[in-house]
Amino acid sequence: MTTMVMALAIGNCSLASAAEASKTTPKKPETKTAPAAHKASKAQQAPKKAPVKVAPKEQSSAVNDLANQARADFWHGDIAGAITAYQKLIKEHPQPSWYGELGNLYYQTGQPQLAAENYYLAAKALIAKGRPLEAGALLPTLQRLDPQLAQKLLARQSQPKEKRK
Numbered sequence: 001m002t003t004m005v006m007a008l009a010i011g012n013c014s015l016a017s018a019a020e021a022s023k024t025t026p027k028k029p030e031t032k033t034a035p036a037a038h039k040a041s042k043a044q045q046a047p048k049k050a051p052v053k054v055a056p057k058e059q060s061s062a063v064n065d066l067a068n069q070a071r072a073d074f075w076h077g078d079i080a081g082a083i084t085a086y087q088k089l090i091k092e093h094p095q096p097s098w099y100g101e102l103g104n105l106y107y108q109t110g111q112p113q114l115a116a117e118n119y120y121l122a123a124k125a126l127i128a129k130g131r132p133l134e135a136g137a138l139l140p141t142l143q144r145l146d147p148q149l150a151q152k153l154l155a156r157q158s159q160p161k162e163k164r165k
Contacts, residue, residue: 063093074105096125096134107145116146123153132157 070085086102089095103118119142123135135157142150 063089066092067098070101079105079109094125096122096129096131099125100138112145116142116149119145120149120153124156127156 066085066089070082070089073079073081073085082105083102086098086105089098090102099118099122103115103122106112106118107115119138123138123142126132126135126138135153139150139153142153
């Protein structure tokens with residue numbers, strides 16, 4: 001019953017915000033002895049949301065075309081074509097995501113060592129871009145596929161930036 005009332009009370013809000021609102025627990029009623037200034041300052045202290053990183057809106061159409069071609073080749077069973085397209089992407093427009101996608105392709109086609117090598121290269125590129133937490137997310141997979149590469153990545157993460165190059 002509480003959820004229905006809250007959803008109706010939000011009126012024109014988006015579905016996502018309605019879902020969020022319905023998850024909140026009812027607040028305890030405030031006592032009437034609290035000063036009005038205290039109540040106003042509590043309302044103004046709403047938690048701030050962390051800024052959301054947004055990917056660049058436009059990549060060059062050549063990069064998008066090549067990435068789409070690699071994905072289409074994979075989904076249509078042209079594994080050699082997909083590998084060639086990903087390797088070209090990596091050579092011409094190196095990004096951690098291309099290493100990761102190529103690693104996924106190798107993993108899904110039963111080539112775990114090549115998958116591990118590409119996951120390692122993706123993690124290494126993420127560290128170079130100052131994104132060590134994302135690189136660390138690849139550690140469990142690397143530990144399962146190639147414990148030595150996982151150790152190498154751990155050692156790399158603990159090095160000062162000057163020595164990583």
